[in-house]
Amino acid sequence: METFVFSVLNGVTYGLLLFMLSSGLTLIFSMMGVLNFAHASFYMLGAYFAFTIGAATGFWVALFLAPVLVGLIGAAVERWGLRKVHTNGHVAELLFTFGLAYLIEEIVKIVWGKLSIPYKIPPLLDGPAFTLWGTDYPAYRVFMLAVSITMLVALFLLLKKTRAGLIIQAALTHPAMVGHLGHNVPKIFMTVFGIGCGLAGLAGVIGGNYLVTDPSMAYAMGPIVFVVVVIGGMGSLAGAFVASLLIGLLQTFAVAVDATFFDLFGWAGLGAMTEVGRISISSLAPMLPFLLLVLILMIRPRGLMGDREF
Amino acid sequence: MKKFALASAATFALLVSSASAQEETFRIAYIEGMSGAFANVGDQGLKHFNYAAEKINAAGGINGAKVVVEAFDGQTNPRESLVQLQRAIDEGYQYITQGNGSSIASALIDGVEKHNKRNPDQPVLFLNYAAVDPAFTNDRCSFWHFRFDADADMKMGAITDWLEGQPDIKSVYIIGQDYSFGKAVAAAAEKMLAEKRPDIEIVGNELHPLGKVKDFTPYIQKIASSGADAVITGNWGADMQLLVKAAGGAGLEAPFLTYYGGGLSAVTAMGESAVGRVMQVSEFHENLDASEAQLEEIKTFEAQSGLDYYYERIFTLMDMLKAAAEKAGSNAPEDVALALEGLEYESPYGKVMMRADNHQLLQDLYLSILADDVAGTVEGTPFGFKTVENGKIDAAATETETTCQMSRPR
Numbered sequence: 062m063e064t065f066v067f068s069v070l071n072g073v074t075y076g077l078l079l080f081m082l083s084s085g086l087t088l089i090f091s092m093m094g095v096l097n098f099a100h101a102s103f104y105m106l107g108a109y110f111a112f113t114i115g116a117a118t119g120f121w122v123a124l125f126l127a128p129v130l131v132g133l134i135g136a137a138v139e140r141w142g143l144r145k146v147h148t149n150g151h152v153a154e155l156l157f158t159f160g161l162a163y164l165i166e167e168i169v170k171i172v173w174g175k176l177s178i179p180y181k182i183p184p185l186l187d188g189p190a191f192t193l194w195g196t197d198y199p200a201y202r203v204f205m206l207a208v209s210i211t212m213l214v215a216l217f218l219l220l221k222k223t224r225a226g227l228i229i230q231a232a233l234t235h236p237a238m239v240g241h242l243g244h245n246v247p248k249i250f251m252t253v254f255g256i257g258c259g260l261a262g263l264a265g266v267i268g269g270n271y272l273v274t275d276p277s278m279a280y281a282m283g284p285i286v287f288v289v290v291v292i293g294g295m296g297s298l299a300g301a302f303v304a305s306l307l308i309g310l311l312q313t314f315a316v317a318v319d320a321t322f323f324d325l326f327g328w329a330g331l332g333a334m335t336e337v338g339r340i341s342i343s344s345l346a347p348m349l350p351f352l353l354l355v356l357i358l359m360i361r362p363r364g365l366m367g368d369r370e371f
Numbered sequence: 372m373k374k375f376a377l378a379s380a381a382t383f384a385l386l387v388s389s390a391s392a393q394e395e396t397f398r399i400a401y402i403e404g405m406s407g408a409f410a411n412v413g414d415q416g417l418k419h420f421n422y423a424a425e426k427i428n429a430a431g432g433i434n435g436a437k438v439v440v441e442a443f444d445g446q447t448n449p450r451e452s453l454v455q456l457q458r459a460i461d462e463g464y465q466y467i468t469q470g471n472g473s474s475i476a477s478a479l480i481d482g483v484e485k486h487n488k489r490n491p492d493q494p495v496l497f498l499n500y501a502a503v504d505p506a507f508t509n510d511r512c513s514f515w516h517f518r519f520d521a522d523a524d525m526k527m528g529a530i531t532d533w534l535e536g537q538p539d540i541k542s543v544y545i546i547g548q549d550y551s552f553g554k555a556v557a558a559a560a561e562k563m564l565a566e567k568r569p570d571i572e573i574v575g576n577e578l579h580p581l582g583k584v585k586d587f588t589p590y591i592q593k594i595a596s597s598g599a600d601a602v603i604t605g606n607w608g609a610d611m612q613l614l615v616k617a618a619g620g621a622g623l624e625a626p627f628l629t630y631y632g633g634g635l636s637a638v639t640a641m642g643e644s645a646v647g648r649v650m651q652v653s654e655f656h657e658n659l660d661a662s663e664a665q666l667e668e669i670k671t672f673e674a675q676s677g678l679d680y681y682y683e684r685i686f687t688l689m690d691m692l693k694a695a696a697e698k699a700g701s702n703a704p705e706d707v708a709l710a711l712e713g714l715e716y717e718s719p720y721g722k723v724m725m726r727a728d729n730h731q732l733l734q735d736l737y738l739s740i741l742a743d744d745v746a747g748t749v750e751g752t753p754f755g756f757k758t759v760e761n762g763k764i765d766a767a768a769t770e771t772e773t774t775c776q777m778s779r780p781r
Binding site for chain 2: 064067068071075170177179189197198199201271272273275276277281312316341344346347
């Protein structure tokens with residue numbers, strides 16, 4: 062029972078962190094039709110900015126300033142970079158973001174060094190929130206949960222309940238029509254790109270001290286975010302949400318399960334001491350999302366909730 | 372005019388060559404992950420090596436040659452490390468050192484062996500300061516490899532000896548990194564526990580991907596629900612920090628019996644929750660008795676590098692290298708290697724000896740526990756390690772049987 066409850070809690074926390082990253086990516090994809098390879102780099106920038114700003118102002122100010130700063134950089138990248146490249150087609154855009162990811166990583170290495178930086182959880186949240194069955198649940202995780210849910214609700218309200226959200230939604234599917242109605246479509250694109258990057262930055266601010274802040278963090282997070290977007294369905298926010306939670310829970314539960322291939326497939330005649338029989342489920346945990354990715358692309362190429370094929 | 376130019380060029384060339392002859396160097400290639408997940412550990416080792424080199428140079432170098440330690444970024448990856456080995460060889464290096472990752476050491480041993488077979492006049496010597504897979508001094512031993520750290524079996528011997536005197540511990544959980552070293556630790560633990568404490572139940576034996584796990588909470592959850600009385604782990608670097616960080620966050624009470632609990636940043640990550648709980652087996656900790664001169668040395672190193680003094684064995688390695696070269700009267704790798712065999716050396720913490728039969732260093736080991744009532748503290752925290760009762764294992768007692776059958780060049 063306790064394993065189950067903790068696995069759900071941990072899985073949801075990790076899943077929501079993934080969603081914060083993938084929501085921006087999927088928004089940008091549905092808008093421009095291009096995968097932003099540099100998306101996880103904005104996540105990394107968020108963590109580094111929060112560390113540097115936080116050293117001067119404290120964590121709470123950095124929590125707001127760092128994502129805004131990352132969002133502004135994202136908007137600038139769209140305005141002076143992607144928009145120009147856009148005229149040359151999708152391949153050029155893809156290569157542009159690919160190069161950008163490397164560029165950001167090298168810049169981070171030059172500015173902050175190659176080592177991990179001591180970006181720490183604020184003292185206020187450094188302790189247990191509650192104790193269940195003798196195991197503490199860290200307060201910082203509860204805080205992460207709260208931030209993620211707040212962001213989720215805010216994003217939902219922005220897109221569904223405001224006039225701005227209406228225009229954004231329209232611009233995503235019918236940019237020409239929205240343009241004819243007198244809205245500045247390029248500006249909408251720039252704003253959405255900025256917001257998407259800002260969300261990734263926010264994920265970096267709260268994820269950087271919870272995990273590790275080092276120049277390889279973008280590379281570590283990048284592939285998994287793409288998996289979320291593909292499984293959820295390209296351009297579908299709801300899909301990204303479901304896929305994030307699914308992957309978060311899947312990875313946590315896979316580690317928690319104490320079984321080997323033999324336990325699963327012993328009935329089929331697999332020996333307990335054979336090479337395959339001895340593989341434990343928990344050792345497969347990091348691989349499972351990618352297995353799911355391959356399966357989804359084979360069986361349901363548009364993803365769980367996507368409306369277009371990849 | 373042309374003649375003059377030619378003559379002056381010739382003079383210049385002569386000057387340069389004589390200058391380089393005067394400044395003879397003893398170059399060591401330090402092949403480690405200087406970027407990526409384990410970069411901080413690579414940086415820490417390099418600072419120890421550079422400091423040791425400076426000290427030797429201040430005392431006249433090795434046979435008059437200036438010691439230079441240069442870092443090569445192997446990215447904690449066997450393939451990239453072999454590329455860096457080749458680069459070092461092409462640049463004329465004849466000594467290499469590495470420690471982080473037995474999988475890499477394994478590739479380097481093979482690489483060095485092959486090179487030395489093909490180029491007997493330009494051999495390379497591998498000085499291993501931390502890769503502790505027991506195979507390197509047993510089945511896979513090589514004349515061109517010397518290890519200055521106790522191997523995984525020797526360290527597990529120390530841990531299980533201590534467990535023999537702890538009747539309260541009735542179950543253990545083994546968790547490690549999924550590669551040769553993690554597997555060696557798990558195998559040694561299983562074997563030695565069966566011999567020394569057959570009543571102990573191994574409630575978990577888990578391997579996780581090397582340097583990939585960012586959140587160990589699910590693993591800690593699993594350990595907690597297994598009800599283990601103690602955890603045995605060989606984790607190092609980021610995997611050690613994050614493991615104990617997650618354990619601290621979840622308030623796991625079980626003691627951790629570790630190889631590298633005193634490793635870089637681990638104590639900071641663990642914090643107060645680890646006091647009286649995290650133990651390590653090592654050749655050095657900051658509260659060992661030592662001479663005034665040695666304590667002064669530690670202070671100087673820490674002030675200069677901004678890091679804690681950790682790798683006593685790196686200083687042992689460098690000092691023994693110097694002693695061997697001077698004994699042989701030569702800086703050629705083959706002569707130095709032969710002189711290293713059976714060499715005894717008085718370290719600041721007791722006598723150490725390099726075994727001739729398998730090139731494994733024998734040194735005193737200490738089992739220590741994190742405490743808050745000690746004089747020597749680490750990483751700016753009020754905590755430091757102190758030796759547990761009966762925690763000193765004499766060098767001679769750490770000796771294990773070897774299956775090594777070494778072929779020597781002469």
